[in-house]
Amino acid sequence: MKLLLTSGGVTNPSIAAALVRLLGKPIAECHALCVPTAQWGHPMCGPQSVRGFVAAGPGFQHLSGLGWASLGVLELTALPTIGAERWVPWVREADVLLVDGGDATYLCHWMRESGLADLLPELPDTVWVGVSAGSMVLTPRIGTLFVEWPSAPDDRTLGVVDFSIFPHLNAFPTNTPAEAERWAAGLGAPAYAIDEQTAITVVDGVAEVVSEGRWTKFGS
16 A cells, blocks of 8 residues: 555645655545544544544545545444455545544554455555554554553554654644653654654655654654
8 A cells, every 4th residue: 555644634735745646646536435443442532523524524624625536434343244345345446545543453453353454465556544543553553652442452553564653743732742752762663753744655665754844753
């Protein structure tokens, strides 16, 4: 897959241009699937926030509200009960998966249970646009600071990329540069702290930061 890993979505012209490069055509010509699953695992999310995301409502102009040719919903918790023969074609036909935030460990669990995690290597041209937990789920670990799902066995996630992500830098009182540094020290592996104006693209294993804001890399 081609990855656009963000904290707050497509929030500025630089990130928008990076998205179009990954897609290879205008956003208005692309068909998107919304993945709201991570929201169910986080205590700050629920029916109203899920509805806002999938309906491209106020507050989601930087993700589902970008002006896609079409929007569909891919709810991972439903997939194990309907069979891969139904949902795999939906994913293969989409240009982009829009994966919203919430709890990354909950999302990781359902990516594995649904089979979507196993399908990712077979989607070389599909673009993954992650917001917060939707980006963090592809990293090796998220750190215990970000685990909100009570049933999470630990802080490990899918490890599609080889670095971790501290999102929402300076967006909340607890997401300070000092806290990000402490978080990264506990991981002992490469990591980025990114704000709402920053994204990381990953194509063929090569990561590149796209930013009109503030970010820090920890480790080599």
